[in-house]
Amino acid sequence: MRPLKKFYFSEYEDRKPEPPLAYNPRIEFLWQLCATATVFLGIWYIQWRWAHSLNHDALWFSVPVALAETLSFIGLLLYVNNLWSTDDVPKSPPPEMRREVMFDGADRPLSVDIFLPTYTEDPELIRYSIRDAMAVRYPYSIDIKVHVLDDGNRPEMKAVAQQEGVNYITRSSNIGYKAGNLRNGMENTDGDFIVILDSDTRVFPTFLINTLGYFRDADVAWVQTPQWFYDVPEGTRLPDVWQNACGVVGKWSAKAVETVVGPITVNQDPFISDPKLFYDVILRRRNRANASFCCGAGSIHRRGAVMESALRDYSSQVQGMVAGYSENESVPDRKAQLQSALATECALSTELTPYKFHVSEDIYTSIVLHEDTERNWKSILHPGVETKMLSPLDLHTWALQRFKYAAGTLHIMLYDNPLRRSGMSLAQKMMYAMTFWSYLAPIWLVIFIGAPIFALFSGISPVSAYSVEFFAHLLPFLLMHELASALGTWGVDNRKGKMLNLAFFSFNIQAMWAVVMRREIKFKVTPKSRNTGNFLHLVIPQITVLCLCVLAIGYGAVQQYLDPNPQRLTALIVNGFWASINGYAMTVLIAAALWRPKDIASAGMEIQDQVKQGELA
Template sequence: MSRRLILIRILAVFVVLLGVNYIAWRWLESINWSAWWIAVPLVIAETYSLIDTLLFSTTMWRAKEREGPESEPEGTVDVFVTTYNEPIEMVMETARAAKRIAYPHETWILDDGDRVEMAAAARAEGIGYITRSADWQDKPRHAKAGNLNNALFETEGEFLLILDADQIPDPLILHRTLGYFADDAQVALVQTPQWFTNVNEADPLGSQAPLFYGPIQQGKDGWNAAFFCGSNAVLRRESLMQLGIVGYVRELEDSTQRSLRAAERLLGREARRQRSVPKLHAELRDLHQDVIQARAAISQAEPIAEVTYRLRAKIDAASSRLVDNDLATMADDLLAIHALPVQRDAELGSLVVDDVALDALATRELSPLGAVKSVAALLDALRVDRPEEAQPIQPLATISVTEDMATAMQLHGMGWRSVYHHEVLARGLAPEDLQTMLKQRLRWAQGTMQVFLRDNPLAKKGLSAGQRLMYFGTMWSYLSGFAALVYLAAPIIYLTLGVLPVTAWSVDFFARFIPYFLMNQLLFLVVARGIRTWRGQQYSLALFPVWIKACTSSFANVVFKKPLSFVVTRKDGRSAEGLPLREVWPQLTAIVLLIIAFVIGIIRVLVGAGDGTGTLVNTVWVGYDLAALSIIVQAVFYKGPAAYAEESKGVT
């Protein structure tokens, strides 16, 4: 164990102990219940932050720094360059670089836009070209996951290197990563960092993520939870195909069980309705038991096809017997109709059937054959070829608009391992304007929350305790938008209205809060080890509207089936001209309110209406919030790296 890791663990223990001491005191002794409407949200937000600190400390507890694989690279490789509507020359630049990778491989362009010009350019360079077949027409496309799943069945390499359309690979990328698969036959994924060449040192859009593509991924790697990030990664085909087959079987089993549960309810209801007819009641009761036994057999892993075949044979036999019964009933009804008393209506001069006798005939129970036929139709709907999908087997996860993390979690749940190799082996392009960046962050957050709501890692079978926490920690971070809203509102409320969320700004408060805060910052500095992380801290607060929208829209998608729009990140410059004020009005509003609150707070102190200590604490708080939100102002006026470079030359 390195000295640095020992220091990180010591600091982590102190941070957690000091944090628990502070939050326990906040809950037990310091809440101003007379102002509960802000006091309680604030302490909940602080509790959220403590849990976030605990998850971060846990992540770094087993941080792993790899030197590289021990084994030599081996195995056949397909290199996939994924594209939808990116400029053809950009895609071709990446594809040509992929073709120049030193290790023997096949290069393929996966064109989800099905462009004739793209196909011609690929052929001219001797590069493989794959697009979707007609089978995908009018079927769910599953965005990038569907594009990759389609290509998996068109290629044969043992390993896949996946690159986005703008990610130029290093010629040695396979030499530096393939050996991990030979080191450990259970390794399914090797992820390398994403690094952007069109980002300047100031990086006002916060595109570089050196803390994530570094300490955090290394921390997750220590728990065997480093996850797939969509590009610059090598995956084992065997693991993906196993994932696809297992998913297919589970989906088929789930749909079969759903159909059988419906059949069980239908037959049970019909059997109860026919209690007055012993023969029919017995027939339906027996069939009801057959369905129950079929469900139990499938739960015990008997082949679905065999179980449903036996059940269908019993249903057909029961249908035949019920038809015979219907024919006998019809014969009886005809005799009853023939025997109905008929009399002539004196006024109308027509024959009229006796009403009492007709009512008696009408109250007879209808045939239960319809219920049995409905059960037969449910079984007919069970198709092993999954006609609702373009292909029955979907190896990469399709439950989220971000297929990468969902796929990695499924692989980990099946016992496969992952590796994070901390070496920049591909260089790409980041968004160059605020609108594009916001859409990209929203999509990432929405996809993560979709996975959280559909496949919660805390309850997912197959994951270790550490893996559960690592995935949960990533999902938990996107709830920060709600906490940020409270952190922005609390000082504004105090400075303008004088409403105190704590009982007092006492020595007890400072004695607990300041050591916790300082130790937290020290842990962060040691983990970062020289990495510039202030931009990430700014955006964690400044993007609070994006995080809130991601949570609410993902909830609406999963629970209420409201669709999410999938937007491909532009890689060819700015998306629009003009200032994108509409996209950031919540942040700009917060900035204005914070400034107004600061001024009012100072005036209140000068006129003797405000508490000096409380005002000092909250003005410092306002200063931090404004410093964090100031990045949005910079991003609004950012003109892209080219303009920044020109301005820098002019200054020089």
């Protein structure tokens, strides 16, 4: 067996994922209690905000701020609905024979195809994924085939596949990007189930043991498992950092700081890549509404479900095209003849797409399956981690990935919104609505970011007065909201993640603009090696916001010092507080732009210098 090439992640091979969050009925009850209180306090505040606190001398400023608060509150309602309760699907023992999950009487072992789609990634990197896929075990006789789906049609990738003894599948074009690659893989395989990985996805040996049992329910179409990045920097404790810089004095000073504020780790996962909040909280709690969508890598699909829904969607598209082209023909016989002739042409010109041809093919395909009223397919988020992946290694890579997610989801929302069609239940639509709404957040985040800056510079307030009545309505809502948020995500520290989401506003706006202008959202393979240099050019909007926040607070303080005024002091405290929060959020992303991995050269990572300004747009 060929030795594996050393990569930077080789030193992290022994890392193990955390177990899924344990269900705690007491915490859930407290969360539901606080969430309910938050909703009522929010309604009370928003109602009062519109009725009694608008600044009628500056409605052009006050109304947009109040509208932004209202839109944000709608997002809160959708978030509360999503997180309301945990309802895990009980795990069943792995099936022994096909008849236990396919219900067609076939008395033979199961067959599973493991897909490893690739395009430009290093074949030696994929060798790791191939070997882990081949190490998947099962307690019964089973037919497991590993397939490398190479959209790059590379001789070196074919050679690796042959050396490892797995099937190599390629095609002459890249139509449909990853979705087209998966379709081509399906056309050349016939397994009962399909496991979808990415080129850097390392599947654990227990994957099939822990997921195939769910398919004892004949209505389960796919099972998604959490994605886990095993290479994220674990960081260095503050005492060690200060000791290296200042010796023993630095070490004891840092320990004194930690005594007050708790343990501090620096250089820890600068991009907040850990997706535990998304998988273990948000997506997991969608199980109760049958709305847990597919996220691609780390998922297993019932082949028959994917093909059945694809054929039904294909038929619906053809019928819609025929009806549209023939709607102006009023003579019944001639209309029937026209429709018969059109049916063949439309059928030939329409693509059969088991996985929708889209930059976000995973969520798009989930929508097709969820809205299939004739079959009512189910989806499941299995809470245990069954694979490991590589995280984004620099801000450019991370931003590119997030841009793709945002643009793909917004494209579906604007041009093929499932909420406008029948098929899904109300509970499912509410869950998808939260996903769509979250990507609209930059619209009101820009207002939240700009309002305190403008108020400090201009002296114009977005509220009629910073009165006792104002704080009596606002503070209970904010405090209860923070408490509910902590309880709703109990076990996951997402404080820094919230700041990063706020700071990402400029990238989401770029994605929104690209979709509105109907620019093609091209699929770009996420790089698996680090780009050189820093990435400050990507965070110019964040640097600008930070500078404006600092200047605005300074200007407001000087004005108050030169002309003391109790009302201006209150406005300075309120707007200065929000400007400080916004400014700190920007520093999180700016720090990520400057971050460099430790000992990058000695770790054996290949370095690229491919960053181009404006590439995200």
